[in-house]
Amino acid sequence: MTMPEPKPQAKTLITSAGMLLGVRRVSVLMPGIVVFAVAFGAAASAKGLSLFETVLMSAIVYAGVAQLVAMELWRPEWTWGAIAGLAVVTATVNARMVLQGASLQPWFAPYPKWLNALHLFFFTDANWLIGTRYHSEGGRDLGVLVGAGLALWLVWIAATIPGHVLGALISDPRAYGIDLVMPIFFAAMIVPLWRGRRALLPWAVAGAVALVTAKLVDGYAFIIVGSLSGALVGAFSDDAA
Known part of the structure; x- marks a missing residue:
């Protein structure tokens, strides 16, 4: 009796070279990310959050637009209704990530679930744009997403600190046009996807x-x-x- 041959496994790839490529591709975003993170840190300071609480939110929540939205809705005292309202609003803002992740699912599918769970924690709009362009060019090294996401996460956390220290100097990012930084970038990045x-x-x-x-x-x-x-x-x- 012959044993059935195992089905060939889809080739997976994640390399240090891919991670470095991801860092290089995302480096053009760093100035905008820094400004955005500084704006969040300043807004959090104006709302009364401590430096530790602000940095902890950037590290664990890591959702730039949603964090700024949360600061707009932040209250000195909370009720369960206010917490539920904040959760609904931020979930609505972040719901786009479901569609973005689904569009790249065929690329992610062959990789272990633990690895996908890890790199999806660092998944952002910028990662999606970079990953979509890279994948459409024939690239398959998941290290590109991992490197880009990790670099953005570290920069986001680091830039939150001076923002909090600056405090109310830029507590309203719209007064300086900072709220336009990311939309302008997304518009520029999405053109090659035409x-x-x-x-x-x-x-x-x-x-x-x-x-x-x-x-x-x-x-x-x-x-x-x-x-x-x-x-x-x-x-x-x-x-x-």
């Missing part, structure tokens, strides 16, 4: 729905509503093609 006129409809629908939702509904629901609308249109477009 795949011709076929991609125009999902992008246009996502943008239009997000703008309309932002006008009609208070809060950050426009992020998830816009992204889901674009994803659905893109899925039906692919099926029809």
Whole structure:
């Protein structure tokens, strides 16, 4: 009786060279990340958080936009209702990460679950943009995401400290245009992902729905509503093609 041959395993790859490539690719973002982290540290200081609490939030929560949103909603005294409201708002802001992670799932799938859980802790919008471009170019070394994510995490934590020390000097990032840093970067990074006129409809629908939702509904629901609308249109477009 012959034993069945084992099925070939999908090739996985994570190298130090890939991690260094990820650090190099994400290095262009560092100035914007530093400014963003300083703004969060200053906002946290203005809300009365200690330096330890602020750094701990950056290290454990590690969700730039959601952290700034949390500071806008921060209260000196908390009720269970206020905590639930903050959780819903930040979950809505971060819900885009579900779609971003799903778009790269075929790349992640062959790797061990513990490794995916580890690198997804460091997964950000910047990682997704860098990873999407790298993967579309034929790259498969997961070290690119790991290196980029780890570097961003360390810089985010480090830059939070001077922000807290500066305190109220830049407590309102919008007064200095800091809130525009990341949207401008995302707009510039997403241009190379353009795949011709076929991609125009999902992008246009996502943008239009997000703008309309932002006008009609208070809060950050426009992020998830816009992204889901674009994803659905893109899925039906692919099926029809």
